[in-house]
Amino acid sequence: MSGKEIRRSMPLFSIGTVMKLTDLTARQIRYYEEHQLISPARTDGNRRMFSLNDIDRLLEIKDLIDQGINIAGIKQLFMVKEQQNEVIAQEVKKAKREVTDEQLRKLLRNELLHANRLNRSSLRQGDLSRFFH
Amino acid sequence: MSGKEIRRSMPLFSIGTVMKLTDLTARQIRYYEEHQLISPARTDGNRRMFSLNDIDRLLEIKDLIDQGINIAGIKQLFMVKEQQNEVIAQEVKKAKREVTDEQLRKLLRNELLHANRLNRSSLRQGDLSRFFH
DNA sequence: AAACCATGTTAGGTTTTCTTACATATCGTT
DNA sequence: AACGATATGTAAGAAAACCTAACATGGTTT
Numbered sequence: 001m002s003g004k005e006i007r008r009s010m011p012l013f014s015i016g017t018v019m020k021l022t023d024l025t026a027r028q029i030r031y032y033e034e035h036q037l038i039s040p041a042r043t044d045g046n047r048r049m050f051s052l053n054d055i056d057r058l059l060e061i062k063d064l065i066d067q068g069i070n071i072a073g074i075k076q077l078f079m080v081k082e083q084q085n086e087v088i089a090q091e092v093k094k095a096k097r098e099v100t101d102e103q104l105r106k107l108l109r110n111e112l113l114h115a116n117r118l119n120r121s122s123l124r125q126g127d128l129s130r131f132f133h
Numbered sequence: 134m135s136g137k138e139i140r141r142s143m144p145l146f147s148i149g150t151v152m153k154l155t156d157l158t159a160r161q162i163r164y165y166e167e168h169q170l171i172s173p174a175r176t177d178g179n180r181r182m183f184s185l186n187d188i189d190r191l192l193e194i195k196d197l198i199d200q201g202i203n204i205a206g207i208k209q210l211f212m213v214k215e216q217q218n219e220v221i222a223q224e225v226k227k228a229k230r231e232v233t234d235e236q237l238r239k240l241l242r243n244e245l246l247h248a249n250r251l252n253r254s255s256l257r258q259g260d261l262s263r264f265f266h
Numbered sequence: 267a268a269a270c271c272a273t274g275t276t277a278g279g280t281t282t283t284c285t286t287a288c289a290t291a292t293c294g295t296t
Numbered sequence: 297a298a299c300g301a302t303a304t305g306t307a308a309g310a311a312a313a314c315c316t317a318a319c320a321t322g323g324t325t326t
Binding site: 012013014016017021043049 | 145146147149150154176182
Binding site: 147148149159163178179180181 | 285
């Protein structure tokens, strides 16, 4: 169902609410946006409006920051994850085309392994140390 | 579970957001608050903050207004409904005390009928025409 | 030591929301 | 038909929340 995704992406929350929900400062939230870790919507009057997805992302960012990962690293992680999701979505679609239940499970497991392989190699091809300098 | 109820009662939304979600004007929302159909929280700076429950209530109010019911009538309806919920909650608790699954269903049905009877009589004892003048 | 990163802080400006007051259209009542 | 009440619109002035831009600062890298 996509109604859920629509709801999760509706811009409903002001920055003040998000500050309380995430325990981040306005400065931090704006800084993360400046570095394109989030892209909150804007009102007609140019105020930021955040969705549930934005809030999830901010909590994830906070977690990664706490783990000592810097902004550049987080950005890369998000990009990799997104790419991974795309691959998975595409493979799911391919699998759905004409496969029965039983077979679908096997295929999915297969494709997931494939995605992991891609993932690891893409990390290796970049400079890993960039993530932790 | 009560975690859900906590979430639904968290004051998260500004009046601007609520206006868009409910298609009501600020004037209407404040007017309904003035007449105690809702009781949104306030920020330290005195701004209204609405919960999901508040929004549900506003949508319900809008619906009842559309049906031609006036503020006084809506207030009474809310009070009756709340009283009914209290009765039900109490009876559920009573039923839960030491009844097996099978018996619980019968009891609940019984108590619901009882609540309805209370409800109807309380409407009759008041002046019904008050609702629609 | 110099540069950089993530965040704090301040300043001036704009948007949003607040209360209060008055205006108005639609009623039911006299 | 005039009247009073109800529900909503609108305007004004003030306060809160948010905006961007700039500079400050404590830790890290280089």
